[in-house]
Amino acid sequence: MKSAERRAQVLAIAAAVFAEKGYHAAKVDDIVQRARIARGTFYLYFEDKHALFGELIDGLLGRLRTAIRRIDVAAPEPVIEQLRANVRRVVALLFEERALTKIMVSDAVGLDPGFDDKLLSFYGQVRSVLEGSLSEGQRLGLVQPCSPQLAATAVIGSVKEIVYQSIFGRLQVGVEEVVDSLFACYGQSLLR
Amino acid sequence: MKSAERRAQVLAIAAAVFAEKGYHAAKVDDIVQRARIARGTFYLYFEDKHALFGELIDGLLGRLRTAIRRIDVAAPEPVIEQLRANVRRVVALLFEERALTKIMVSDAVGLDPGFDDKLLSFYGQVRSVLEGSLSEGQRLGLVQPCSPQLAATAVIGSVKEIVYQSIFGRLQVGVEEVVDSLFACYGQSLLR
Amino acid sequence: MKSAERRAQVLAIAAAVFAEKGYHAAKVDDIVQRARIARGTFYLYFEDKHALFGELIDGLLGRLRTAIRRIDVAAPEPVIEQLRANVRRVVALLFEERALTKIMVSDAVGLDPGFDDKLLSFYGQVRSVLEGSLSEGQRLGLVQPCSPQLAATAVIGSVKEIVYQSIFGRLQVGVEEVVDSLFACYGQSLLR
Amino acid sequence: MKSAERRAQVLAIAAAVFAEKGYHAAKVDDIVQRARIARGTFYLYFEDKHALFGELIDGLLGRLRTAIRRIDVAAPEPVIEQLRANVRRVVALLFEERALTKIMVSDAVGLDPGFDDKLLSFYGQVRSVLEGSLSEGQRLGLVQPCSPQLAATAVIGSVKEIVYQSIFGRLQVGVEEVVDSLFACYGQSLLR
DNA sequence: TATGAATGAGCTTTCATTCAT
DNA sequence: AATGAATGAAAGCTCATTCAT
Structure with a gap:
């Protein structure tokens, strides 16, 4: 459940980042930094940037x-x-x-x-x-x-x-x- | 006058390439290859990809x-x-x-x-x-x-x-x- | 600590490459090849070539x-x-x-x-x-x-x-x- | 004689440009623009940038x-x-x-x-x-x-x-x- | 499960030089 | 002799993704 929450949180943060900068300008780094997770963790939750989007x-x-x-x-x-x-x-x-x-x-x-x-x-x-x-x-x-x-x-x-x-x-x-x-x-x- | 024509031609080709692939997926290389000009020539006519767009x-x-x-x-x-x-x-x-x-x-x-x-x-x-x-x-x-x-x-x-x-x-x-x-x-x- | 060592090592190798070829002739590639690191790793340690110098x-x-x-x-x-x-x-x-x-x-x-x-x-x-x-x-x-x-x-x-x-x-x-x-x-x- | 004068003039201008910007930052373009000659003309007078220097x-x-x-x-x-x-x-x-x-x-x-x-x-x-x-x-x-x-x-x-x-x-x-x-x-x- | 250092393909751009006119 | 449009090799740098820990 903790994991699902975290996932949802990253999703919400990513939405905000994409909205702010646009898909291409929004770097995976921007998302993980705001979500306070490690870069690798991102790929634990999502296939890749494209899939998350x-x-x-x-x-x-x-x-x-x-x-x-x-x-x-x-x-x-x-x-x-x-x-x-x-x-x-x-x-x-x-x-x-x-x-x-x-x-x-x-x-x-x-x-x-x-x-x-x-x-x-x-x-x-x-x-x-x-x-x-x-x-x-x-x-x-x-x-x-x-x-x-x-x-x-x-x-x-x-x-x-x-x-x-x-x-x-x-x-x-x-x-x-x-x-x-x-x-x-x-x-x-x-x-x- | 020849030069202006060439420029217009590149412009038209670029429009087609952008339409086909999208701004980001369209590489300068795609444009110059279709326009049959050298990569450097592109930058002779246009400031850069962004300016051309x-x-x-x-x-x-x-x-x-x-x-x-x-x-x-x-x-x-x-x-x-x-x-x-x-x-x-x-x-x-x-x-x-x-x-x-x-x-x-x-x-x-x-x-x-x-x-x-x-x-x-x-x-x-x-x-x-x-x-x-x-x-x-x-x-x-x-x-x-x-x-x-x-x-x-x-x-x-x-x-x-x-x-x-x-x-x-x-x-x-x-x-x-x-x-x-x-x-x-x-x-x-x-x-x- | 390992990272600091690696950084120091790259620094030393870069010094040697610069000394050998001069700033302009020394390509980032020369440095990373000698240091046996990937090109991206270089930019992990240093802002850019200029900053390293x-x-x-x-x-x-x-x-x-x-x-x-x-x-x-x-x-x-x-x-x-x-x-x-x-x-x-x-x-x-x-x-x-x-x-x-x-x-x-x-x-x-x-x-x-x-x-x-x-x-x-x-x-x-x-x-x-x-x-x-x-x-x-x-x-x-x-x-x-x-x-x-x-x-x-x-x-x-x-x-x-x-x-x-x-x-x-x-x-x-x-x-x-x-x-x-x-x-x-x-x-x-x-x-x- | 006219040609020799021109050559000397380009040489003097090049010296000024090199002094101002340094060898690498000084582009052949900078020199020919200041000398008011065409780019091709430069190579009529000099083997190349390096030789001129x-x-x-x-x-x-x-x-x-x-x-x-x-x-x-x-x-x-x-x-x-x-x-x-x-x-x-x-x-x-x-x-x-x-x-x-x-x-x-x-x-x-x-x-x-x-x-x-x-x-x-x-x-x-x-x-x-x-x-x-x-x-x-x-x-x-x-x-x-x-x-x-x-x-x-x-x-x-x-x-x-x-x-x-x-x-x-x-x-x-x-x-x-x-x-x-x-x-x-x-x-x-x-x-x- | 989580990390973050490492990767490297691939991009845009520059600029000395060439060559048809 | 003079031109300047065209060339294209080559460089620096980015960033999505991987993987050893």
Whole structure:
């Protein structure tokens, strides 16, 4: 148990270091020094730097997957509320895990074909959920006729950019504000 | 003049190599070998690898800035058409310059505080243009009441994600399709 | 303790390599190959080639400073004997440390403003000691009237040249012979 | 003739650059830029950087050799005055050619076995002249009994050090002062 | 389980020299 | 004679990883 804790601690420290310096600038030394472990110990816990990074990304993607629940049109809760809850959970998680979010959007992209696949596959899954909901919504006459694929992609992009700007840029917003704004934008039409 | 051509050629080859392998995995050797120049010649044309990369990014950002024109509400052309033309030019440029686009979204982010600033500043400018148009639109009753800042960010994110997915992912779309879809999404309301 | 020994060993080997090839011609590779360590190990022990060289020079200058003791006119031992002991210790040290002496006179000069300062400052200190003794000697009527500054410089030069010639050149002399000759030259005029 | 002038000019500029930066830090580029010639032109005039440097050193050594004249005991001018004239000419030349002097004492030493031989052979010649004079002086009872070889070396070292200190260090002296001081130091003991 | 000294492949960059014009 | 773009060998240094203790 002690070992698992230590591992988790190193993982958290590594996330912070990666977020601070970026994957390449973050040296294994930086991590072990901050974690107060020996260099060799690092390799006792992790295959290598790359694998540790992968674990961080996988962890975040897993938690994001958990946060996103398939919309159930038959459920008592209205579809739009289910969607809103999904978005809220995702945004809340990303805002909570700033370090992991940062490395996901700025370091994992283009680092490696493997990571690109991982991310693309994740975004594909999310898009598939959204596309399903939108198609269903169109079938029920709740959603405007348009390409569900592109619309889903656009929504994902909106969330990513708002999160990205609030982490890197000067955008100062809270979770509720983001969710409300997204639904204000998409919910009634930006341009009438 | 021959020299300028050679320089441009190396620049183009470097863009391709960076797009293929990523900034860090792309070695100066890869570039010079493909360009069929000696390693020393590379440093005759460019300060170093970093500076060459910066030139590529600056070039694309410059062309993007040129593609984005401030919306003129007093012009005879409808505001929405001006907006559409902006989006079309941007998307067309990004689709045309796939290699540069790829390195901008996947390598320039988090590479360096300098590059992050560069990108953030660019996105800030674009957002400012969009925000202005949205605010003006709201004043004229053409745009739904919502945070212009977040809405603008959302729109930028939509464009980025669609472009990103069509370059990295499996999204197979053309320029017109993207523009139409964006306006279908935002133009009449995604959810009724 | 093992590590300190290894470090000292590398230092000694480096001194020999520098003496043999000169600072610039001596490659880090030459040193590590002779020391039978990996290239990376070198940088574990020393900041870089320059710093290692600096350490060698500092070490010799330090030992030379220790060898030179301020003349005490009030001491029971005659001033001239104190002076002779100083010269003997210096010459003996330089003869003993041929490699270090060689790099000090042939590589450290003009290598770097920092090294020039270091050497100049050392020679300045030695000259100051000698000047003091000469001035005191003149006050006591033991030394011929002449510029103590130039005389001190001349004496230093004599020692340097004799050592230099006996290391580089064909001058085959021993410590005692050098000391005796110096005092034979200077002993009846400079010192009355 | 134009070409010879140009060559001489490049030579002079190179001397200045070498004196300023040292042999290794002085790049061929620095020289050609200051001389306002193309890089290729440099190699039209000189074999290479090393040969140019050699020419500078050879030139100074040649002029020094000219300045040093063999003492003629049979001449009407007293031996001591002949010696003094020699020293005066040498010191005057070195003070006049500070750049060349600097590179001779700080760059040529230990640069190359070839240069070391060159310098050693020069100093050997000078020493031989001095030794001859001192031996002759001893035979005539004009000079104290001591090792002519070591005495000659000491005198050479004195001159070198004074010149070195007045170029690199803070020693501010004129030619006459140097000559006078040297003869004050050596003049009453070495020379009876 | 933990350590940290040792490793060495591999990188970017420099610069004296060449050679087609 | 003059040019300067091109060359490429060679150097210093880094850092992820290994392994003897």
